[in-house]
Amino acid sequence: MTKKKSILTEKSISFLEKYLNNASPTGYESEGQKIWMDYLKPYVDTFITDNYGTAVGVINPNAEFKVVIEGHADEISWYVNYITDNGLIYVIRNGGSDHQIAPSKRVNIHTKKGIVKGIFGWPAIHTRLKGKEETPKLENIFIDVGCTTKEEVEKLGVHVGCVITYPDEFFILNKKNFVCRALDNRMGGFMIAEVARLLKENKVKLPFGLYITNSVQEEIGLRGAEMITQTIKPNVAIVTDVCHDTTTPMIDKKKEGETKCGDGPVISYAPAIQNNLRELIINTAEKNKIPFQRLASSRSTGTDTDAFAYSNGGVPSALISLALRYMHTTVEMVSKDDVENVIKLIYESIQVINPKKGFSYFD
Numbered sequence: 001m002t003k004k005k006s007i008l009t010e011k012s013i014s015f016l017e018k019y020l021n022n023a024s025p026t027g028y029e030s031e032g033q034k035i036w037m038d039y040l041k042p043y044v045d046t047f048i049t050d051n052y053g054t055a056v057g058v059i060n061p062n063a064e065f066k067v068v069i070e071g072h073a074d075e076i077s078w079y080v081n082y083i084t085d086n087g088l089i090y091v092i093r094n095g096g097s098d099h100q101i102a103p104s105k106r107v108n109i110h111t112k113k114g115i116v117k118g119i120f121g122w123p124a125i126h127t128r129l130k131g132k133e134e135t136p137k138l139e140n141i142f143i144d145v146g147c148t149t150k151e152e153v154e155k156l157g158v159h160v161g162c163v164i165t166y167p168d169e170f171f172i173l174n175k176k177n178f179v180c181r182a183l184d185n186r187m188g189g190f191m192i193a194e195v196a197r198l199l200k201e202n203k204v205k206l207p208f209g210l211y212i213t214n215s216v217q218e219e220i221g222l223r224g225a226e227m228i229t230q231t232i233k234p235n236v237a238i239v240t241d242v243c244h245d246t247t248t249p250m251i252d253k254k255k256e257g258e259t260k261c262g263d264g265p266v267i268s269y270a271p272a273i274q275n276n277l278r279e280l281i282i283n284t285a286e287k288n289k290i291p292f293q294r295l296a297s298s299r300s301t302g303t304d305t306d307a308f309a310y311s312n313g314g315v316p317s318a319l320i321s322l323a324l325r326y327m328h329t330t331v332e333m334v335s336k337d338d339v340e341n342v343i344k345l346i347y348e349s350i351q352v353i354n355p356k357k358g359f360s361y362f363d
Contacts, residue, residue, distance in 0.1 A: 015039045020180045023165040025077035029053045029216045043196040053216040054228040063209035065355035068237040071188020072218035078164040087147035095219030102141045111157035118145040168330035183332040188240045189214045194343045208355045225307035237308035243321040262335040264291030265342045266321040272309035274316035276359040284349045316359040
């Protein structure tokens with residue numbers, strides 16, 4: 001049996017590693033966006049950027065009909081909130097950062113003087129066992145930067161409002177799984193960039209403008225997508241983000257549904273999902289023998305899909321997700337095969353979009 005050739009190249013993986021290892025906290029995505037744009041530059045005609053850092057690579061910028069493929073560029077993080085007199089730092093969230101994973105983690109505090117290293121301290125087990133066991137919560141986790149006074153901390157350049165990230169870096173687990181912090185959702189930015197690469201390398205000519213969109217500030221309420229959709233005014237949007245692998249312990253499939261790493265792209269059902277566009281994607285998957293899974297949402301998808309769908313009088317939108325284990329931890333994990341299949345599904349789907357036909361239910 002011959003092994004299927006990967007669509008990912010050594011250059012692709014090198015870019016992915018560099019892109020993921022760079023910190024890109026919500027509100028501070030610009031350095032990561034520069035890395036992304038540098039990789040994408042050979043595959044697009046021009047770029048659009050906005051005042052908050054969303055970046056868009058455009059193919060056929062003069063075309064009237066506009067199709068967006070989108071991921072988001074930001075990662076969860078913390079802010080310095082309070083510095084005690086004896087030099088300890090208390091934090092607040094920037095996005096959905098998980099207080100339970102914080103104790104004993106190393107951190108990078110971003111200052112004008114550069115990175116200041118720190119650690120989330122935690123009382124030793126010996127001391128905790130003498131009283132009532134406390135669990136980590138926002139009120140009791142703290143960062144130690146090796147100082148004993150507030151003044152010493154401030155001399156390092158640390159002040160209230162400095163953003164804090166984890167330094168955990170990319171690796172491949174068992175040759176078939178990508179692991180890193182912030183796969184949610186810089187894998188999306190990576191996958192749409194790979195779609196652009198494949199279009200260029202395969203000399204595909206599209207009958208519309210393609211807007212490869214890497215939005216900022218998704219983690220605090222879809223804000224970057226809300227802004228850029230007003231700038232682009234797309235006719236169609238296909239969003240890619242992550243969803244949960246629900247097959248690991250302590251997840252109730254009756255509540256969360258069943259989606260699994262390695263079983264293919266996840267196609268969503270929700271009020272924001274335009275049915276005809278979703279069916280085009282499903283038909284494309286079936287025609288090209290791309291495995292896929294289904295996921296139902298209730299009121300909203302919780303992704304940038306909602307921002308695009310409900311903008312500009314209503315934009316036909318769909319969501320193709322990547323099943324991910326351990327979301328909002330430093331060891332988020334996805335299947336390499338799923339990554340390739342999401343890329344293939346977006347690549348094939350956009351090629352069957354007909355700008356003359358549209359997606360109305362009433363034609």
